[in-house]
Amino acid sequence: MDFSLSEDQRAFAQTAQTLFADYCDDDRLRAFDLGGEPYMRELWAQCTAMGLANMVVPEDAGGLGLGMGELSAVLEQQGRSLALVPLWEQQLSLAALVRFGASRAYEGWLAQAVSGEQLVTVSLEGSVFARACLEARREGEMWRLSGLAPAVPLGAQARHALLVAQREGARRLVLIDLTDPAISIAPGVSQHHLAVADLRFEGLRVADHAWLDEAALDWFEPRAIACLASLQLGVSARQLERAVDYVSERRQFGRVIGTFQLVAGQMADGHIAVEALRTSLAQLVYRLDAGQGALPQGWATRWLACEAGHRVGHMAQHVHGGIGVDITFPIHRFLYWSRALGLALGGAEHNLAKLGDWLANHDTLGWKYDHAEDQTV
CATH class of the missing domain: 1.10.540.10 (Acyl-CoA dehydrogenase/oxidase, N-terminal domain)
Structure with missing residues (x-):
């Protein structure tokens, strides 16, 4: 390879x-x-x-x-x-x-x-778990949208948002004009200092042309996973590098702490987690660009991204000792990013369970890439 x-x-x-x-x-x-x-x-x-x-x-x-x-x-x-x-x-x-x-x-x-003059944001909160938070009901020639879209990135700054809503028993992507007065916006800040907002919809009327085609969510979701996993790969790789630099200089008990077996083992575990994510992400991105199915690869990459973020994040904080909890020292920012990305990806346990459910019914994955089961988008 x-x-x-x-x-x-x-x-x-x-x-x-x-x-x-x-x-x-x-x-x-x-x-x-x-x-x-x-x-x-x-x-x-x-x-x-x-x-x-x-x-x-x-x-x-x-x-x-x-x-x-x-x-x-x-x-x-x-x-x-x-x-x-x-x-x-x-x-x-x-x-x-x-x-x-x-x-x-x-x-x-x-x-x-x-051109970047107007912002378009997106939240996949409704596709991470079993049911979308927003419900759409037909009302004449329009759709009536109700519910809450929580912690939408830049929800108070963007002009439009692409959200997931439940429509006639299926989840669909819908484009929302955030200037509509039927939307209540409660601004906030995420733990990694990005502005977010809760968007509450109280009977927002949505036209048919605002809905994307049925195939849009299946196309969008694995690409969003690849994007979030790419960010997590960068965060974890750099976090690990900075941790290695620190333990290569910090001395305790008359020795550089990086020479202790436990510390060296933790660094190695972090490196393995990062490279496992890199490999899975490379396969996912390749398949997406090649027009091949990527559903199980998406679930696997999702889990590995959450796992790497958690493992490397907490390991890096641990080896920094008291320095790691001092917010005037920069290492904590990487942990905040990892947590935010892990939440956006749905968490390790949820994604591993979804991958397990899929594999229970598709047990020949991995032997050949021409199986019909591996061509599902």
């Missing part, structure tokens, strides 16, 4: 790495934490100017028309730098709208969204 990036993927990753390094050193991250900004606006403007915010948007809609491989490489760098910008949410939502949405749903503002 060749896991090396292509020339284009390396070029985008290096561009992102250079850009994020200019805006995300420890001092700037601390200033952001204390500043109360919803996200890194200045960095977002640079991302849009450099084309990093519309990589997977089709060319005929003003994007670059690239694949998940290029986006994943950039998101890993974003995770390594803890760059708080809505890179994947914006462009994956726009790509889904172009592919599955009726043109009337976004006519007039698509160009502004592609």
Whole structure:
């Protein structure tokens, strides 16, 4: 297996790495934490100017028309730098709208969204668990939407949101105009300092053209998993590197603590978790770009991302000792990101159970990739 990036993927990753390094050193991250900004606006403007915010948007809609491989490489760098910008949410939502949405749903503002002038957010809360939080009922020629969409990223700053709602017994993606007065917005802040908002819908009227095609959620969900897992890979890899640097310098009982067998073993366990995630993510991204089914690969990557985030996050805090709980020291930010990403992915136990349920009925997975069961999107 060749896991090396292509020339284009390396070029985008290096561009992102250079850009994020200019805006995300420890001092700037601390200033952001204390500043109360919803996200890194200045960095977002640079991302849009450099084309990093519309990589997977089709060319005929003003994007670059690239694949998940290029986006994943950039998101890993974003995770390594803890760059708080809505890179994947914006462009994956726009790509889904172009592919599955009726043109009337976004006519007039698509160009502004592609350029980054208007934000489009997304929440998959309704697809992580068994039932969507939002319910849609037919009312004449419109749909009446009720319920709560909790902790939507940038819910108070975005103009539109792509949400999951229950409609006639099936979960569907729907595009919501967040300026509608029928939506109550309660702003808040996530643990990794991204602005979020609870969106309460009290009989919001939604037209037919705001709903994406039935196939949209099956297309969107594994790509969202790949995006979140790419961020987690970057967060955990960099967190592990910083922990190794620390234990290679910190001395206790007359020795560098990294020379103690227990500490070295914890570092090795963290490295294994990160590389396992990297391998699973590479397979998932490859299959998505190749147009192959990726349902079980998505569940596996989801679990590995949650597991790596938890294992590496808590191990890194542990080996830092008292320093790790001092929020003036930067290592805690990685744990906050890992927790936020783990919540967005649904948690390790839930995802492992879902993968187990799937494997119980598809027990030949892995022998050959031409099985019908492995072609399910």
